[in-house]
Structures are given as structure tokens and as C-alpha cells.
Amino acid sequence: MPKPCPEEFRQDVVRVARNRGPGVTVEQVAAGFGVHPMTLWKWTRRADIDDGTKAGTTSQESAELCEACRRIKVLEQENEVLCRAAACLSQAHLPGKGSTCS
The missing domain is CATH 1.10.10.10 (Winged helix-like DNA-binding domain superfamily/Winged helix DNA-binding domain)
Known part of the structure; x- marks a missing residue:
């Protein structure tokens, strides 16, 4: 290219x-x-x-849209990690269950 x-x-x-x-x-x-x-x-x-x-769509609007999409993707990934951590921590406190987090 x-x-x-x-x-x-x-x-x-x-x-x-x-x-x-x-x-x-x-x-x-x-x-x-x-x-x-x-x-x-x-x-x-x-x-x-x-x-x-x-x-x-102007060049600036297009660049802003690309940046917003990148930021949304990062936030979605961070949210997924937090949801998994919360699920892991909530199971660790159940009676008779050991920590199943890995």
C-alpha cells in the first residue's frame, strides 16, 4: 500500500x-x-x-466517531471483566463453596 x-x-x-x-x-x-x-x-x-x-460526514466527525467506537469497545471489555469479577467474588462467599475464581 x-x-x-x-x-x-x-x-x-x-x-x-x-x-x-x-x-x-x-x-x-x-x-x-x-x-x-x-x-x-x-x-x-x-x-x-x-x-x-x-x-x-466531515473528516473531523469521522475521526470523532472512530475514537468513540474505540472507547466504547474498551469500556465494554472493562465492564465484562468487572462483571466476571463480581460473579466470582459473590460465589466465593456462598456457604460450602470454596473460591472458584481462577
Whole structure:
């Protein structure tokens, strides 16, 4: 997988593509910067969404959602550990039962 381009480079390429002169195609701009035309199209679409000119989930919202999902997963794992510990400790205090926790 190719290494991702720096954000500043992406912004520069998108700016040039948006401000290209008449008769200059997106393919020509992409070739001039050494990126695939579809990549430039995706960068332009992402920039439009981030700028609010197109509907969609912005990069920041997407990053926040990914972070929230990661945090939820950790909390669910911690909750499972606590539930198992509570069940183990409650059985350890039953009459005639030894500690079954391992």
C-alpha cells in the first residue's frame, strides 16, 4: 500500500484543481502532481464535504466517531471483566463453596 500523502500536499493539489484554467482537465492537474485522477477526485470531494459545500460526514466527525467506537469497545471489555469479577467474588462467599475464581 502506498504511503499516504501529507495533508498540506493534498490541500495544495485540491486548490490547484479547483482554480485550474479553462481547458485544463483534472487529469492534467493530477498528472502534474503525480497522483491518480481518481485520487484527486476523492480529495476534492472530501474537501467539499469538510468545507460544508457538500453533504456528508466531515473528516473531523469521522475521526470523532472512530475514537468513540474505540472507547466504547474498551469500556465494554472493562465492564465484562468487572462483571466476571463480581460473579466470582459473590460465589466465593456462598456457604460450602470454596473460591472458584481462577
